[in-house]
Amino acid sequence: MFRFLALVATAAVALTGCVASAAPTAEIPAPTQPSPPTDPTPSITPTPTAVVAVFDTTLHSLDEADSLWVVVDKLRRLSPKRYAPTDLTTMNVPHTYTPILRRDAAKAYRTMYRAARRDGIDLVVQSSYRSYSAQVSVYNGWVDSIGREAADLQSARPGYSEHQIGLSVDIAAANRACTIQACFGTTPEGKWLKSNAPQFGWHLRYPRGKTAITGYIYEPWHWRFVGVELAAELSLTPKITLEEFFGLPAAPDYAR
């Protein structure tokens, strides 16, 4: 996945100064200052070879609905808007609602779930794949309870949801502390995810302080599967968003 470009800096050849001292003549006294020592063999000083790893950001489409890297936000509606993945699978893991993800994401979640358990952390799938029609119900439910403007900050309109691509999961703690709340980030489960989820291919999609870019409040529970290579690359920059990483426009709100 990485394309390594060996940037071999050309060895800089530095010739030490060879000062040819003028032959003294009878009329001109020999210089009193000593000549710098001469070096009969020019020395070559090689600069270190720099190897720079360049991440290939074109490896997967950002637009195709079934792409591992598809970026869905308030300005990037899924196409088609009723898209449904063809490789959805139900996971046998603790959950609130039936845990369904695309095959590779499901595999990565199960692996992460087991690793968390070994560390004494019990994760629960709160919500995972949601179809277009399910998102209609979820979004309308939010609008009914808190109004459209507030609903838009925490629930996507149908066709604009990361949950519809089958690569996103909302994770809760087994003791249900701070479920779907910002304080989830301070729970042992939230902290464990922050430290460990990237190595299993998961990215914190809605970091704190990035609402103006993502269009959503801080969601320490919402993890997006992007594959281990991209997740590792993203984890090098704290709180980076997919929009920033790929140079996409900020999407604070829907187009009018």
Ligand SMILES: [Zn+2]
């Ligand atoms: Zn979510």
